[in-house]
Amino acid sequence: MTQSLHAGCQCVGESGHQGLCQRTAPVMDKIRDSDLIGSIAAERPELICVFERFGLDYCCHGDRTLAGACEYRGVSTGEVLEAIRNFGASAVDAPSRVWADATMTELADHIEQTHHAYAKEAFVRLEDLSREVVAAHAVHHPELLLLAERLAALADDMRDHMVREERVLFPWLRRLERRSEITSSPPWSVRRPIECMEHDHDGVAKSFARISESCGGYSAPSDACGKYRFMLKLLRDLEQDTHIHIHKENNILFPAGVRAEAVKAARTFADGGHDH
């Protein structure tokens, strides 16, 4: 586990890519409102902070243009482009690895070791916290009962989803890029499990929206104790980390899997049907 539950901004919390911003500043002016927001996030992960600040969806709907994402959210595209330009001018030390350059094996390993590990630990903490907070505060804040119910449903869904990625899809993706391995491919395309995972991601995003709605956008009431406040902070952090987690899968890992399958199929065809 490389992330702390007490970590601050998850957007820039990854290490290992020092020096990125030296090449970041000059290209900020080249970002256009017609660029896909998921592609911008993949190639310029340091800008995820800006997208989070404006509440733009760069993960589940990364196939929207920047202008389309702004329009959907009801924010000014000009303001976002201005923030991107200012970020480029001011960012001097925002280490974020460009995962678009990684192999599928590296990225799947990274997702399991960071985002999955973080989410699993966060859910254990959140379930304990919500039990205690409900017991202490539900009399004056009955909305906590709904929050706890929605949290439990999300935890079940995400745990099940991560298990299916770890046991089925990620091993499949790792096999696709091991050229020398002799394997018999399943009789269906990798697109099938990918579409299932993307469908789950949409459901997770909706669940977080419902959770946020049931606690006023994670804002603590004036009589909330420290535990209550920490629970809301942890929920907010988990939602933000999940945006980045889904972005890496939907916009980087899964498209790489589809491309690798096409390459492998072409190679198999050229070799006369022998997979190797």
Ligand SMILES: [Fe+2]
């Ligand atoms: Fe995942």
Ligand SMILES: [Fe+2]
């Ligand atoms: Fe996923």
